[in-house]
Amino acid sequence: xxxxxxxxxxxxxxxxxxxxxxxxxxxxxxxxxxxxxxxxxxxxxxxxxxxxxxxxxxxxxxxxxxxxxxxxxxxxxxxxxxxxxxxxxxxxxxxxxxxxxxxxxxxxxxxxxxxxxx
Amino acid sequence: xxxxxxxxxxxxxxxxxxxxxxxxxxxxxxxxxxxxxxxxxxxxxxxxxxxxxxxxxxxxxxxxxxxxxxxxxxxxxxxxxxxxxxxxxxxxxxxxxxxxxxxxxxxxxxxxxxxxx
Numbered sequence: 500x501x502x503x504x505x506x507x508x509x510x511x512x513x514x515x516x517x518x519x520x521x522x523x524x525x526x527x528x529x530x531x532x533x534x535x536x537x538x539x540x541x542x543x544x545x546x547x548x549x550x551x552x553x554x555x556x557x558x559x560x561x562x563x564x565x566x567x568x569x570x571x572x573x574x575x576x577x578x579x580x581x582x583x584x585x586x587x588x589x590x591x592x593x594x595x596x597x598x599x600x601x602x603x604x605x606x607x608x609x610x611x612x613x614x615x616x617x
Numbered sequence: 618x619x620x621x622x623x624x625x626x627x628x629x630x631x632x633x634x635x636x637x638x639x640x641x642x643x644x645x646x647x648x649x650x651x652x653x654x655x656x657x658x659x660x661x662x663x664x665x666x667x668x669x670x671x672x673x674x675x676x677x678x679x680x681x682x683x684x685x686x687x688x689x690x691x692x693x694x695x696x697x698x699x700x701x702x703x704x705x706x707x708x709x710x711x712x713x714x715x716x717x718x719x720x721x722x723x724x725x726x727x728x729x730x731x732x733x734x
Contacts, residue, residue, distance in 0.1 A: 540726055543724075610660040
């Protein structure tokens with residue numbers, strides 16, 4: 500059963516604490532993404548990765564870090580430097596089209612992790 | 618910077634009606650546009666993807682159109698059902714992506730749709 504899994508579903512963080520959100524995919528996708536969603540808002544891009552051991556900052560990367568040691572996994576760490584981390588976090592993946600090629604690079608999303616700061 | 622706007626922000630209609638959700642974007646240099654559905658507290662489900670060279674895509678009761686030059690897309694839902702109640706999100710991928718890479722999507726804030734039984 501192919502798809503994207505995220506864990507945990509709910510996460511609570513104390514002030515000054517780092518927490519890590521898990522994202523795993525078995526779709527054999529090269530590209531993976533992390534988005535943040537606040538109430539009544541659209542999704543905003545935090546980080547994305549095109550290939551193992553490489554990743555790029557999105558629009559709101561401050562206070563977050565990522566790693567991509569395996570193709571299937573793209574964990575997100577919310578550090579103590581992130582001043583307002585309470586949000587719904589969504590992971591996504593897609594194929595990565597090569598320059599000059601065509602195809603469907605539809606993004607598929609996981610079920611999300613809801614992070615709350617205590 | 619690309620901005621995506623969705624109108625209306627909320628919509629409530631009786632079951633059986635046909636309806637249209639609107640999406641506009643400020644930079645017409647897009648690679649593709651994707652429509653998603655989100656149920657409360659859940660992740661996103663992809664509904665339709667339209668490449669920049671296409672005019673429309675259809676899936677069942679859903680039809681999405683794209684007018685890239687005017688920066689507009691519409692999602693048409695035929696014969697609405699209570700199960701269609703959800704938030705619908707529109708997102709665009711930048712055209713610079715066509716040179717390779719995997720940039721993320723820019724999203725609108727969504728249209729919250731309620732279908733009354």
